[in-house]
Amino acid sequence: MSILAVERVTRRFGGLVAVNDVSLAVEPGMIFTVIGPNGAGKSTLFKVIAGFLAPTSGTVRFAGETISGLKPHIIARKGLVRTFQETTVFKEMTALENVVIGHHMRARSGDLGVLFGLPAARAEEARFRETAAEILTYLGLGHVLHERARNLPHGYLRALGIALALASEPRVLLLDEPFAGMNPEETDQAVRMVRGIRDRGVTVLLVEHDMSAVMRISDRILVLNFGNRIAEGTPAEIQSDPAVIDAYLGQADDMVGL
Amino acid sequence: MADQPPRAAGRTLAGFAVFALVLLVVVPLALASQPYWLTVFSNAALLALGSLGVWLTFSIGRINIAQGAFTLVGGYVTAILATRYGISFWVCLPLSAAVAALVGGLVGWPILRLRGVYFSMITLSLTSTAGLLFLNGGALTHGAEGINNIPRPAVLSSNLAFYLASAVLLLLGTAVIWRFAHSRLGYVFRSMRQNEDLAWSLGIDVARYRILAFVVSSAMGGIVGAMFAISQQSIFPSSYTVNDSVTFMLYCFLGGLDYVAGPVFGAFLLVIAFQLLSAIESYQALLYGVFMIGCMLLRPNGLLSLVLAPPGAEQSS
Amino acid sequence: MLAVRPVPLAQGVPMTQALVDGCVLSANYALIALGITLIFSIMNLLNFAHGQMLMIGGFMVYYVYGVFHLPFALGLLAAALVLGLIGAGFERFLFRRVLRVATREENSMLLAVGTALLLENVALFLFGEKQRGVPETVSGVVQFAGAFLPYQRLEVFLVALVLILGLLYFVQYTRPGRAMRALAQDRDAARLMGVNVDRTAMMGFAIGAGLAGLAGGLLVTVQGVNAGIGTDISIKAFIMIMIGGAGVVGGAILGAVVLGFAESIGYAYLPGSLTYLLIFLALILFLVIRPRGIMGHPWG
Numbered sequence: 001m002s003i004l005a006v007e008r009v010t011r012r013f014g015g016l017v018a019v020n021d022v023s024l025a026v027e028p029g030m031i032f033t034v035i036g037p038n039g040a041g042k043s044t045l046f047k048v049i050a051g052f053l054a055p056t057s058g059t060v061r062f063a064g065e066t067i068s069g070l071k072p073h074i075i076a077r078k079g080l081v082r083t084f085q086e087t088t089v090f091k092e093m094t095a096l097e098n099v100v101i102g103h104h105m106r107a108r109s110g111d112l113g114v115l116f117g118l119p120a121a122r123a124e125e126a127r128f129r130e131t132a133a134e135i136l137t138y139l140g141l142g143h144v145l146h147e148r149a150r151n152l153p154h155g156y157l158r159a160l161g162i163a164l165a166l167a168s169e170p171r172v173l174l175l176d177e178p179f180a181g182m183n184p185e186e187t188d189q190a191v192r193m194v195r196g197i198r199d200r201g202v203t204v205l206l207v208e209h210d211m212s213a214v215m216r217i218s219d220r221i222l223v224l225n226f227g228n229r230i231a232e233g234t235p236a237e238i239q240s241d242p243a244v245i246d247a248y249l250g251q252a253d254d255m256v257g258l
Numbered sequence: 259m260a261d262q263p264p265r266a267a268g269r270t271l272a273g274f275a276v277f278a279l280v281l282l283v284v285v286p287l288a289l290a291s292q293p294y295w296l297t298v299f300s301n302a303a304l305l306a307l308g309s310l311g312v313w314l315t316f317s318i319g320r321i322n323i324a325q326g327a328f329t330l331v332g333g334y335v336t337a338i339l340a341t342r343y344g345i346s347f348w349v350c351l352p353l354s355a356a357v358a359a360l361v362g363g364l365v366g367w368p369i370l371r372l373r374g375v376y377f378s379m380i381t382l383s384l385t386s387t388a389g390l391l392f393l394n395g396g397a398l399t400h401g402a403e404g405i406n407n408i409p410r411p412a413v414l415s416s417n418l419a420f421y422l423a424s425a426v427l428l429l430l431g432t433a434v435i436w437r438f439a440h441s442r443l444g445y446v447f448r449s450m451r452q453n454e455d456l457a458w459s460l461g462i463d464v465a466r467y468r469i470l471a472f473v474v475s476s477a478m479g480g481i482v483g484a485m486f487a488i489s490q491q492s493i494f495p496s497s498y499t500v501n502d503s504v505t506f507m508l509y510c511f512l513g514g515l516d517y518v519a520g521p522v523f524g525a526f527l528l529v530i531a532f533q534l535l536s537a538i539e540s541y542q543a544l545l546y547g548v549f550m551i552g553c554m555l556l557r558p559n560g561l562l563s564l565v566l567a568p569p570g571a572e573q574s575s
Numbered sequence: 576m577l578a579v580r581p582v583p584l585a586q587g588v589p590m591t592q593a594l595v596d597g598c599v600l601s602a603n604y605a606l607i608a609l610g611i612t613l614i615f616s617i618m619n620l621l622n623f624a625h626g627q628m629l630m631i632g633g634f635m636v637y638y639v640y641g642v643f644h645l646p647f648a649l650g651l652l653a654a655a656l657v658l659g660l661i662g663a664g665f666e667r668f669l670f671r672r673v674l675r676v677a678t679r680e681e682n683s684m685l686l687a688v689g690t691a692l693l694l695e696n697v698a699l700f701l702f703g704e705k706q707r708g709v710p711e712t713v714s715g716v717v718q719f720a721g722a723f724l725p726y727q728r729l730e731v732f733l734v735a736l737v738l739i740l741g742l743l744y745f746v747q748y749t750r751p752g753r754a755m756r757a758l759a760q761d762r763d764a765a766r767l768m769g770v771n772v773d774r775t776a777m778m779g780f781a782i783g784a785g786l787a788g789l790a791g792g793l794l795v796t797v798q799g800v801n802a803g804i805g806t807d808i809s810i811k812a813f814i815m816i817m818i819g820g821a822g823v824v825g826g827a828i829l830g831a832v833v834l835g836f837a838e839s840i841g842y843a844y845l846p847g848s849l850t851y852l853l854i855f856l857a858l859i860l861f862l863v864i865r866p867r868g869i870m871g872h873p874w875g
Contacts, residue, residue, distance in 0.1 A: 052459075073462055081461070090453060093449070104462050111470070114441045114442050114443050115443060117437065125442055321681055368860075369859065371866055372862065372866055375684060379816075380858075382813065386810055390851055500810070507685070550685060550686070554686040555669065555672060558676070
């Protein structure tokens with residue numbers, strides 16, 4: 001059974017149809033990518049899946065359960081966690097504090113326990129700090145644990161954003177343009193990181209328009225254009241699909257990266 | 259390595275102990291024979307307690323100009339229960355906190371969805387609303403005449419006793435707020451201030467936590483109102499106005515919004531300074547304005563930022 | 576249980592009277608709301624001192640026209656100029672600096688609260704606590720459909736209307752007006768288009784403050800003025816922009832009309848302080864349904 005299924009989702013903004021009758025199915029353990037030119041509706045679809053927008057029609061299912069229409073934090077608690085474009089982290093906190101917050105939904109001790117510092121809550125907090133440090137070290141941020149996020153270089157912030165999401169032990173991680181604005185070297189690093197996440201047993205759905213990275217990393221690709229699904233398949237199939245080439249025609253060849 | 263530097267935790271505990279010692283031992287010994295100054299210190303302690311609540315709402319990223327409304331609610335609850343039904347103050351006090359908290363929860367639920375200036379505007383209006391509500395309360399609140407002859411419990415009849423009660427409440431309040439700020443809940447609150455969407459996406463029930471913060475803040479306002487009600491033994495719809503709500507806020511950020519000690523420091527500094535310089539007392543409000551402007555221009559992070567490092571920036575050493 | 580004293584229902588005020596009063600009030604409130612909206616949209620700043628600025632405008636007219644017996648128009652001009660200067664000074668020396676270095680949006684808002692306290696207390700010091708009024712500028716009353724409309728109020732209404740139309744024309748069709756709209760939409764884009772951002776922001780603040788001064792100058796002929804009215808006026812301004820939606824010109828006017836009529840009808844039929852209590856409660860309920868006001872954009 002697919003772990004994440006989008007079934008005939010449409011989302012309108014007034015007269016504009018941003019996503020038109022799109023379906024997709026993500027199998028556990030895969031890296032699934034949604035690509036498309038600017039304005040293709042990728043971000044809207046992403047927000048619908050994560051619960052930040054409700055679909056106008058259609059449903060989103062997570063592990064068989066309908067999640068469309070639920071609040072984002074409920075969806076996150078079920079194990080479907082998103083990251084944000086660019087470098088959205090808590091800027092005024094240290095890297096470690098950021099990732100400790102990422103553990104929030106795994107917390108079992110109640111607010112009162114935390115407030116009064118009961119032993120169970122303290123033990124849990126110590127555990128969170130430990131695994132937070134571990135995740136940061138795994139993503140190559142072990143030497144900046146106590147640095148304020150605001151002072152970290154750009155590339156680190158993206159990794160920190162992913163660390164935040166990983167801390168909640170998601171079953172499916174939604175990555176919003178993780179390679180945007182990276183040079184080839186940074187992209188290579190990020191590609192390795194995303195693979196590593198998948199190898200930890202996390203299913204990955206990513207929205208991206210850096211074609212070359214996508215072709216290397218994805219198990220399956222869905223192409224959107226003007227809100228419509230125009231192709232789906234393995235990277236090899238997508239590269240030779242005439243509809244995809246059409247959609248990207250008029251854009252510079254290096255953008256397509258074929 | 260990942261643990262909070264124990265040195266910092268120890269320092270904070272020591273700081274709190276010194277603060278408690280000063281409030282409960284040094285001040286009473288020094289001022290035992292000066293009832294006027296004991297009253298000044300009681301006022302400062304209670305105002306600091308109210309500001310601590312406002313500070314907690316600041317920590318989730320909301321500028322709360324409604325604390326005057328909740329002191330009014332707390333004051334009227336104690337006034338009505340004590341004068342009409344003869345209920346003991348020690349029952350009135352927690353009930354004042356509970357009613358203020360309840361009102362805070364009911365009102366907070368819709369208005370906490372507003373952010374930035376929208377939230378500030380509506381909280382400012384709330385202070386006026388509370389005054390009008392009690393003005394129109396009929397026989398229950400006696401309109402503009404207010405409620406007089408609120409009994410003061412015998413135990414608190416001396417200035418010293420009242421001061422000690424205020425100081426104990428302030429210490430308790432400080433401890434609670436300190437725990438809020440420095441436990442994981444504090445992280446959660448700060449995360450909401452910095453980016454609510456990101457907090458939602460990490461599974462944090464932002465709506466619940468912001469109501470929690472507002473309810474705690476309102477309860478503290480209610481306690482302050484109850485204490486002032488028995489100290490002044492009367493309460494009117496105009497006992498707390500928008501200016502009082504603004505003053506609570508001013509104490510917070512004069513001390514510094516990044517520190518739990520900020521509102522306490524701000525309240526004591528201003529209240530005592532104005533008593534010492536009684537010649538300028540009539541210009542108090544004017545100087546508040548000047549302080550606020552000067553502070554924003556020169557020390558936007560509050561006076562305590564002169565001596566304390568910003569929190570959350572523990573450098574790895 | 577809550578025995579509200581049965582005030583005789585406002586001595587049988589006819590509905591037409593409430594509506595006429597509502598018109599006059601709305602026009603005046605629109606001046607207030609437009610001023611605060613102008614500053615809000617250009618600077619992304621809520622001018623907490625707006626009510627105090629209005630109060631100072633009222634005192635300008637009180638002194639120029641009421642005390643020194645110079646023409647009323649000159650009093651209005653003085654109010655506009657003095658407040659314009661105060662506004663420009665605030666922008667130049669306080670807000671520009673704080674907005675540039677602020678790490679939190681609280682900073683500029685708290686600064687605005689500080690300026691409100693400052694103005695109010697300076698006014699208290701200069702003008703004292705007394706309620707001040709001025710003699711009528713025109714006398715006489717016109718009566719129609721059971722309603723009385725003193726010429727004084729008619730004059731206030733007409734002047735306010737002319738000012739509103741003038742402002743709308745200015746913002747819509749003149750070069751500096753267009754620069755302000757550009758600034759309101761996108762500060763960076765406006766800069767790229769060659770708009771002098773600093774000068775335009777200063778002008779916007781000055782005009783917004785000047786409008787507050789004019790509104791105060793008009794209002795003093797009807798209601799008088801004292802140094803303490805500022806906060807209440809600011810709260811009214813906030814109610815209007817919460818109803819209409821902050822930063823939207825149409826919303827400001829709509830909010831002013833809603834509040835103006837709610838107030839005049841409420842005062843005609845309800846015991847005094849109950850009107851605003853009901854307005855506040857309605858506002859909170861309204862914000863539950865429409866947190867951004869009737870015409871407001873999403874924030875952020």
